[in-house]
Amino acid sequence: MNILMAASECVPFVKVGGLADVVGALPKYLKKAGHDIRIILPKYQSIDGKKYNLQTLPYKLQTQVGKDTESFRLKYCLLQDNIRVYFIENMRFFNRSGVYGTDGIDYSDNKERFIFFQKAILESVKALMFRPDIIHCHDWQLGLIPAYLRTNLKNDGFFWNTSSVFTIHNIAYQGQFGSDTVKIAGFSWEDFTSDKLEYYNTVNFMKCGIKLSDAVSTVSPTYAKEIKEFNGMGMESVLNLRQDDIYGILNGIDYDYWNPATDKNIKANYSKDNIQGKAICKADLQKLCGFEIKKDVYLLGCVSRLDEQKGFDIIIDAFYKLNNADIQFVVLGSGNSEIKRKLQEAVKKMPKKVAAFFDYNESLAHKIYAGCDAYMMPSKFEPCGLSQMIALAYGTAPIVNRTGGLSDTITYYNHFTKHGNGFMFNITYGENFVQTILKSEKIFKDKKNWNVLIQNAFKSNFSWDKSSVEYEKMYNITVLNKQNENIFTHS
Numbered sequence: 001m002n003i004l005m006a007a008s009e010c011v012p013f014v015k016v017g018g019l020a021d022v023v024g025a026l027p028k029y030l031k032k033a034g035h036d037i038r039i040i041l042p043k044y045q046s047i048d049g050k051k052y053n054l055q056t057l058p059y060k061l062q063t064q065v066g067k068d069t070e071s072f073r074l075k076y077c078l079l080q081d082n083i084r085v086y087f088i089e090n091m092r093f094f095n096r097s098g099v100y101g102t103d104g105i106d107y108s109d110n111k112e113r114f115i116f117f118q119k120a121i122l123e124s125v126k127a128l129m130f131r132p133d134i135i136h137c138h139d140w141q142l143g144l145i146p147a148y149l150r151t152n153l154k155n156d157g158f159f160w161n162t163s164s165v166f167t168i169h170n171i172a173y174q175g176q177f178g179s180d181t182v183k184i185a186g187f188s189w190e191d192f193t194s195d196k197l198e199y200y201n202t203v204n205f206m207k208c209g210i211k212l213s214d215a216v217s218t219v220s221p222t223y224a225k226e227i228k229e230f231n232g233m234g235m236e237s238v239l240n241l242r243q244d245d246i247y248g249i250l251n252g253i254d255y256d257y258w259n260p261a262t263d264k265n266i267k268a269n270y271s272k273d274n275i276q277g278k279a280i281c282k283a284d285l286q287k288l289c290g291f292e293i294k295k296d297v298y299l300l301g302c303v304s305r306l307d308e309q310k311g312f313d314i315i316i317d318a319f320y321k322l323n324n325a326d327i328q329f330v331v332l333g334s335g336n337s338e339i340k341r342k343l344q345e346a347v348k349k350m351p352k353k354v355a356a357f358f359d360y361n362e363s364l365a366h367k368i369y370a371g372c373d374a375y376m377m378p379s380k381f382e383p384c385g386l387s388q389m390i391a392l393a394y395g396t397a398p399i400v401n402r403t404g405g406l407s408d409t410i411t412y413y414n415h416f417t418k419h420g421n422g423f424m425f426n427i428t429y430g431e432n433f434v435q436t437i438l439k440s441e442k443i444f445k446d447k448k449n450w451n452v453l454i455q456n457a458f459k460s461n462f463s464w465d466k467s468s469v470e471y472e473k474m475y476n477i478t479v480l481n482k483q484n485e486n487i488f489t490h491s
């Protein structure tokens with residue numbers, strides 16, 4: 001099968017959140033399964049052409065964004081396993097320091113940037129003579145490709161056999177813009193109807209992706225259910241109309257990359273069979289944070305976008321409430337400036353108990369996953385969440401709110417049955433994060449139970465082997481449906 005993975009982020013080139021991990025990992029498994037899988041991304045300024053040995057392909061391409069003709073070049077490199085990765089290079093839209101914006105504020109021309117990107121993708125596959133069976137579109141930034149295939153390109157022979165699959169990584173970000181988008185994106189007003197582009201007199205890229213793709217997926221079974229029922233941020237009815245075509249496929253993590261036995265970022269390597277190095281990592285992290293270096297103190301960490309979604313109000317509240325407990329806290333995050341200010345305030349008041357780092361720092365992230373005893377993830381909602389899975393891989397117990405993918409991956413540790421890989425509370429039922437931390441601390445102090453819990457964490461396995469097969473099944477069904485559809489429309 002020819003598959004084009006179209007996204008705005010991909011590890012190792014550019015990462016803002018978990019989307020990048022998924023787009024970087026899934027193709028490797030699809031390639032192993034024998035598919036011709038290629039990735040296409042914007043060429044952001046931060047992607048180092050020399051480091052990745054990017055080659056410029058000989059095409060001079062252009063597309064229309066509103067009244068402007070935008071020229072672009074295609075760059076190219078080979079990722080591990082010989083996966084071809086293309087980059088769309090355009091100075092106006094992508095030669096700037098941020099991905100979606102700076103200092104937590106979106107660029108004002110994101111609409112034009114991602115209209116351009118999507119139109120450029122559709123031009124590029126033609127130039128490359130790569131006829132995809134599937135264009136796998138990720139999140140709102142790619143929500144218009146399904147719309148182009150169903151409208152402007154529906155009679156374009158090149159794309160007759162091309163289906164689109166749309167994956168929702170986070171329905172809270174929808175890309176909703178004024179009705180002038182119809183013209184800027186080059187659609188016809190005839191298609192500005194509620195069964196196609198129109199959404200409350202706007203164009204909402206997320207809605208277009210859900211409504212007009214051939215199949216929709218999201219990143220965990222529980223989130224797939226939740227967004228149809230109550231967590232769909234206004235998209236519930238749009239999703240319910242596609243009830244039968246929505247797949248909930250749990251993300252995996254790359255266990256070659258997130259591996260404490262080989263990780264070069266951490267002070268000492270360790271594994272489930274020899275966990276001694278974890279204590280060295282803890283001491284190293286305590287030193288980095290300026291904390292007392294003591295192995296019996298309960299050390300909790302968090303690596304995250306600074307965003308309300310992630311429950312920072314609850315986390316910061318816990319710092320103050322647990323100020324007298326024998327607990328240390330460390331946060332690494334970037335994003336919302338108000339959350340940053342509150343974290344700084346807490347650090348100032350409790351420097352021996354709370355540490356916070358405010359950049360995007362891959363190496364420090366690894367040190368936190370390895371050095372902490374437990375990992376805080378009290379997200380208000382969580383489509384899948386990779387951080388809790390990474391924590392598990394490092395033998396660090398997640399403490400999570402029962403929502404979305406966190407429900408699908410974490411089970412409460414029961415010290416009678418010895419089952420469970422972390423701790424859970426339920427905000428909706430008024431359950432309390434602070435109490436859950438204190439309960440988990442009790443287990444931490446009971447070394448026998450804690451060691452069982454840590455072993456359970458190590459044993460939890462969320463590899464892509466299983467999830468990639470689910471994606472393949474979805475692709476196969478989609479391609480078959482397309483063939484049937486074509487029998488009626490093009491014969």
Ligand code: ADP
Pocket residue numbers: 016017018019021303304305332333334359360361362365384385386387388390
């Ligand atoms: P989301 O996609 O909502 O941001 P996930 O838990 O799915 O949340 O994925 C977050 C990913 O981004 C994890 O791999 C996490 O380690 C990483 N990450 C988030 N913030 C930072 C940061 N400031 N520095 C390094 N890595 C980060």
